[in-house]
Amino acid sequence: MRRFEGYEKGVNLGGWFSQCDHSKQRYDTFINEQDIAELSTWGIDHLRLPIDYNLLEDKDGAYIEEGFARIEKVIVTCRRHKLNMVLDLHKTAGFSFDQGEAETGFFSDTSLQERFYRLWEELARRFAKYTDTVAFELLNEVTDKCFSSLWNNIAATCIKRIRAICPDVYILVGGYWNNSIDALADLNPPCDDHIVYNFHCYEPLLFTHQGAYWVREMPKHFRMKFPDTAESYQRNAKALELHSSPFIDEMKEGMVDASLFDKLFGQAVKVAEERNALLYCGEYGVINLADLQDTLEWYKAINAAFVKYNIGRCAWSYREMDFGLCDEHAKPILSELKHYL
Numbered sequence: 001m002r003r004f005e006g007y008e009k010g011v012n013l014g015g016w017f018s019q020c021d022h023s024k025q026r027y028d029t030f031i032n033e034q035d036i037a038e039l040s041t042w043g044i045d046h047l048r049l050p051i052d053y054n055l056l057e058d059k060d061g062a063y064i065e066e067g068f069a070r071i072e073k074v075i076v077t078c079r080r081h082k083l084n085m086v087l088d089l090h091k092t093a094g095f096s097f098d099q100g101e102a103e104t105g106f107f108s109d110t111s112l113q114e115r116f117y118r119l120w121e122e123l124a125r126r127f128a129k130y131t132d133t134v135a136f137e138l139l140n141e142v143t144d145k146c147f148s149s150l151w152n153n154i155a156a157t158c159i160k161r162i163r164a165i166c167p168d169v170y171i172l173v174g175g176y177w178n179n180s181i182d183a184l185a186d187l188n189p190p191c192d193d194h195i196v197y198n199f200h201c202y203e204p205l206l207f208t209h210q211g212a213y214w215v216r217e218m219p220k221h222f223r224m225k226f227p228d229t230a231e232s233y234q235r236n237a238k239a240l241e242l243h244s245s246p247f248i249d250e251m252k253e254g255m256v257d258a259s260l261f262d263k264l265f266g267q268a269v270k271v272a273e274e275r276n277a278l279l280y281c282g283e284y285g286v287i288n289l290a291d292l293q294d295t296l297e298w299y300k301a302i303n304a305a306f307v308k309y310n311i312g313r314c315a316w317s318y319r320e321m322d323f324g325l326c327d328e329h330a331k332p333i334l335s336e337l338k339h340y341l
Contacts, residue, residue: 018088124136142178196280
């Protein structure tokens with residue numbers, strides 16, 4: 001499979017310009033150049049910068065110059081430290097992957113879709129000169145499968161309008177069920193060789209999101225090991241009525257371990273190779289409540305599959321966001337963990 005050169009190992013800068021209070025203090029202090037300089041020593045080649053539309057647009061859709069200037073400053077800083085960047089539109093007017101935010105209407109309102117296209121055209125015009133080191137990610141984590149056909153049409157239109165300005169920029173497109181691997185097969189075939197199929201991987205969810213307060217069915221006290229027996233995963237998934245990978249559901253016995261990722265990624269690679277699409281995992285990681293040694297084992301396991309299949313990837317996330325790689329809880333394993341990003 002083709003390598004996504006320049007975007008093979010990365011770290012997310014979640015919570016800076018997205019999923020935040022959108023205050024000047026947050027923008028000014030959450031991450032700075034010292035952080036980016038430090039990240040450049042981690043053996044990575046890029047950063048993913050999630051942004052919400054609130055950074056760039058007021059409630060009426062008028063552009064906020066300061067927001068564009070902030071993005072450009074990050075791009076320039078990344079270039080100074082020899083890091084590429086994925087510019088990820090995490091939320092757009094009328095849509096958020098976070099159901100608690102009540103952002104609705106995007107998939108039924110053509111005016112909101114036009115606003116989305118215009119924002120991407122504006123980003124393309126402003127940052128066209130940087131597209132040798134910047135890739136564009138259209139939208140983070142489309143949710144329901146019922147949006148699949150609508151999203152394919154919206155993405156195709158947006159790509160066409162970006163291509164009129166930036167003919168060679170890499171453009172990342174993910175599918176429904178929050179960028180599920182299972183949704184890749186339902187994406188449109190790539191219109192050119194600079195389209196990247198994007199997925200997220202937090203499997204097994206029982207492990208990576210153990211005790212997660214935002215997962216409705218997840219008890220805060222729940223803990224899970226990795227690796228662990230298939231029987232243990234199946235029993236807990238049934239008891240909590242939580243998602244479990246079909247590969248785990250179908251296991252009669254044995255361990256949920258590194259072999260899970262080999263199976264998961266194998267199906268994604270098959271789709272990508274058949275369509276000559278590049279493949280990228282834009283998010284993966286483990287909640288800060290998990291046992292540290294188990295966390296390290298999980299990263300080793302998923303990294304082995306990334307390396308085997310030449311899949312570009314970007315760990316979630318550098319600081320805080322319940323997954324912070326540089327936070328106090330991860331310090332005992334960070335020096336080793338860096339080798340498995």
